[in-house]
Amino acid sequence: MNKKEFITSLDTRLQKLTKEERQDILQDFNEHFDIGKEEGKTEEEIAHSLGSPSQIEKELLASYYVEKVESTSSAGNVLKAVWAVIGLSFFNLVIVLGPFIALVSVIVAGWVAGASFVLSPLLFLINLAVFPGTFEFFDMFFSVTLCGLGLLVVIGMLYVTRFATKGLIRYLNYNVNLVKGGMKS
Amino acid sequence: MNIQFKKGALELCVLALLNKQDHYGYELVKKISDQIAISEGSVYPLLRRLKKEEYFTTYLQESQEGPSRKYYQLTDKGKEYLHDLLKEWQYFSEGVNHIIKEGVSNE
Structure with a gap:
């Protein structure tokens, strides 16, 4: 998986979140990729060590839903x-x-x-x-x-x-x- | 207690690193993954969660090489939390070490 595939996959998985929150999260990962590349790693290597977007999605959504239930x-x-x-x-x-x-x-x-x-x-x-x-x-x-x-x-x-x-x-x-x-x- | 242990490990690492100085996300991930096998992507959800708990704040800072980086800075609340976690961790690891020593030296 390269950077674009990773980010797109995460983006589609996080549609339930608000736009600002989603962009904030994606920005973190964009930054991670950019710095990794500066250090001479390939996009594939970086994506591999990050793990699967689906696991990241699960962890983010779980805290999102628990937060939501706290307000209403x-x-x-x-x-x-x-x-x-x-x-x-x-x-x-x-x-x-x-x-x-x-x-x-x-x-x-x-x-x-x-x-x-x-x-x-x-x-x-x-x-x-x-x-x-x-x-x-x-x-x-x-x-x-x-x-x-x-x-x-x-x-x-x-x-x-x-x-x-x-x-x-x-x-x-x-x-x-x-x-x-x-x-x- | 071992549940506490798993939960605490990554949190403790992040908080301990930030106790000394501010770091940006990539740096934190790198420093942790150099020492322990983690799926690096999990650090970011953790960082978001801890930020929402107000254990640290973030700020953007330009870097010489490229785009600006998001730095994480420990708050007083975060420091308190770190000390609580540290106490628990020390208590836990002393217990485990004690048992290991007893068990292995008797063989």
């Missing part, structure tokens, strides 16, 4: 960041995907439980509408209690979700930093 943590952004960090290496697949799935299932379970508690009076009413003869005070009070409990669970889950998102972002950040540290394996 929508569900889509969180997913993108998790995927980007997982894509860095097999090592990350293992240590990111497992905890992520566990975390998401706990949160989903909490929300489902909260929501169904809140909706339980509705079920009571539906039951009454379908089978008018089955009115029970116990059922009514029980469902009202559940509804109150559900509201507490939902409020609790709001905090849990926010807290978990923050924790996840910190964990992803930590992961981006420790990915092999650029060591050749």
Whole structure:
């Protein structure tokens, strides 16, 4: 690969970044090539020691997505960041995907439980509408209690979700930093 | 701890080099790759990350030979971080050396 091929390849891979950021990155590599050539190396040699543009892309995009999720943590952004960090290496697949799935299932379970508690009076009413003869005070009070409990669970889950998102972002950040540290394996 | 070790190695190298004087990217890459086998391209994403963490600032400076070069300069925050990393590193390597000495001298 020569300089032009290397830069073009990196350029197309980094389209998701803003124009300024992309140009800044490419400028770094342009400079690297230019100085290397001054020292008498060929473009091919320099490109070879730089490694593959795809690995460089992965490392740059992973930090980009994690940064983005730090400013706006929508569900889509969180997913993108998790995927980007997982894509860095097999090592990350293992240590990111497992905890992520566990975390998401706990949160989903909490929300489902909260929501169904809140909706339980509705079920009571539906039951009454379908089978008018089955009115029970116990059922009514029980469902009202559940509804109150559900509201507490939902409020609790709001905090849990926010807290978990923050924790996840910190964990992803930590992961981006420790990915092999650029060591050749 | 060995995870910390891998993460720290390159970061530590970059910060340690910049502690003495400012360097431009190519120089940093060269100095590190002379000593350790790295994929040189990984240094640049690392440099960007550390710059965003405000561990150093950059400035452009003309060179006699050709185009201007981007120099990296360690900030106070970066120096603090370097000292933290150094402490961890020394603790870690002393432990490893100790174990190696014990294991190998008993053979």
